[in-house]
Amino acid sequence: MLDFAWSAGTFTATDAMAATSLTRSTAIDAIDTLASVDILHELPNAREAGSYRSGRPARRFALSSGLGVVIGVDAGDTHLAVTIADPLDRTLVHHRTDLDPQHSPAERRATLLDQLGRALEEAGSSRDAILAICVGVAAPVDRAGVSPPHPDGFWERTNPQLAEALGDWAPVVEVKNDALLAAVAEGSDPRGGAIGCRDYVALLAGERFGGGVVVDGQLLHGAHGGVGEGVVFDHIIGVGSAFGLGYALQDRVRDAIAAGEIAQGGAVGRLADAERVDPEALLALAASADPEALLVASRVGETLARVVGVLGSMYDPAKVIVCGAVAESIEPVLAAARGILPAQLHLPAPELLASALGAEVVSLGAVATARRAAHEHAVPLLAERRLAGR
Missing domain, CATH: 3.30.420.40 (ATPase, nucleotide binding domain)
Incomplete structure (x- = not known):
């Protein structure tokens, strides 16, 4: 009865009987028992609430609002x-x-x-x-x-x-x-990118790479909770580090400036004057079709494609969802990665998308x-x- 009440909202004994297959007497006894200790709360009946006209009104219940x-x-x-x-x-x-x-x-x-x-x-x-x-x-x-x-x-x-x-x-x-909790959110929040999906990776990618992995509808954990741990990317050619996309964007900007591909006085070059390149500002330039910012986004897209290729080969997900604050502006990098990703693995490439859940x-x-x-x-x-x- 408690399991039923948890998601039922307002209900009657008849509602509970239909959902639980309990007999009427057993259902009413369970309801009264839970109500007697304030786990359930009895609401005003339909007549008192002004929505019932004739006959004996049914008693109505809901989970107590004061549980904690x-x-x-x-x-x-x-x-x-x-x-x-x-x-x-x-x-x-x-x-x-x-x-x-x-x-x-x-x-x-x-x-x-x-x-x-x-x-x-x-x-x-x-x-x-x-x-x-x-x-x-x-x-x-x-x-x-x-x-x-x-x-x-x-x-x-x-x-x-x-x-x-x-x-x-x-x-x-x-x-x-x-990252495991990010996977929980993507699979349970109404805005999540994995609603209805049984095989996916939620990839936290801003500061460091880490994946929350769901296979056959089950969160994978491991003996020490290490499934999806990003240290593997220290050893992947073309990635070379578990540090995430924020650092990759910064490094690619400075590499391109050193190679003479980006002018120091331009919009992208000026971002490199700060102690740390602002990834949101850089990605905003890429979204506005700034050619130097798009160059950086394409190179970081290559890095991301290799990361997702490893995850795709290891776990065979239908989706890889890039999560965290960086997801709000990461689309130019994803667009570049999608074009490269199929060549990174022999299995069908997973769908690559940005989370809608932001920094939270x-x-x-x-x-x-x-x-x-x-x-x-x-x-x-x-x-x-x-x-x-x-």
Whole structure:
């Protein structure tokens, strides 16, 4: 009955019977039991609501609005986004702040815990009300929420023992790889590029390459959470690095200037005067058909085609969806990559497209995962505790 109520909206006992195949007496008993501990809420009947004219009005129910909250966190290398939401469909608070990538693991952990507390206070909630937390990090994560050691300490910094730090905050705490959560978002959000698709890769490609992989409708994980980890691209000729498209655009601009292919005083050349080339500004020039920007986009398209060719050969996806903030302006690079991609693999080339979910794709996946945990684990546990305490 709880599974049915989760997605039913307002319903009657007759609705529940039809959906669950329970007898009328069993359905009513289950409804009354859940209502008695405020897991379900009885609404005014149809006559009181002004939409019923004659006969005995049916009792109407809905999932209680006071079950608690879920939290989704995108803990990137240079940013932290915290979302407090209800278990169904409302976002209560969303904050995104910059992080210093040089912060120690202890500093990052303290910042995250402080931001969680602030967001809860703004939402008018408390730790006691948290049903589930999901945190996305830029590291492989095993099923216990632990990241393996990294040669340079990067994974330990981006996942500073968060599963342990948050363990007593909620009945369910999950720490996941950020690309995996991007794949969740692309497959579950109504705007996602993988709705209805059973085989796809969500490719986080702005700062570093990392893929969330879905095959036969199942998220792939691996013993250490390393499926889709981008270090493989350090060894691919024509890619040479796990650093993402933002760095590739910058490097190709400076290479072209050094080769005399781009004038230093032109629109593209002036972008290289900054400490770091602004990828959005460069891609905006490419979208406006600036020939020098299109030259850069075509060369980065070659790099992306090799990346997608490796993913296509390894996982045979129907789609590869480029995700993250860079996706909002990446179309000139995708257009170049699409022309090159078929030659990069023997299998049919996957469809290559830009995500519509923008910079919040990991946050959306984290909230969706926390809501699923609330549905499948935390709320049933809450119902059991309340029934046991009657």
